[in-house]
């Protein structure tokens with residue numbers, strides 16, 4: 492019975508995130524998608540909106556739930572009784588920050604293990620930041636984010652030059 496958390500900003504959730512959730516969900520008895528809210532970060536979508544955009548895409552995954560966190564992720568994991576923090580890796584450029592974060596988390600709590608899951612190649616370039624940039628320029632988002640996120644972005648972002 493291994494419980495895991497998958498933390499992130501999810502501002503907004505992308506098809507890359509959803510692919511990771513669907514692939515790891517069968518491996519754990521429970522998976523909590525933890526939406527992080529940092530005072531020092533600026534988000535396009537509010538915490539509630541980010542949670543809702545994820546919720547609408549989880550459908551009938553029985554052992555997956557969503558929660559919020561505004562503190563240290565490793566503290567959240569320990570309090571929730573999760574042994575594993577899952578992070579996704581897209582490219583070598585992700586490696587350094589993920590490695591540093593896992594090392595710091597191990598220092599803070601050596602009972603919580605970080606597991607890295609590689610992205611599928613087709614999502615290796617999909618990042619929430621990039622998605623917002625594409626939306627800003629009116630680009631095609633259909634292979635990058637789920638449809639509810641396309642609608643949410645359309646309502647939030649003024650397309651440049653229109």
Ligand code: ADP
Pocket residue numbers: 498499500501502505506507508511577578579580581585609610611614615616617618619
């Ligand atoms: P954070 O701000 O914590 O990096 P993100 O929402 O950007 O939050 O990402 C959450 C997690 O999902 C991170 O581990 C990130 O590397 C991973 N991730 C982001 N985009 C993808 C993708 N396209 N494929 C696989 N993993 C991804």
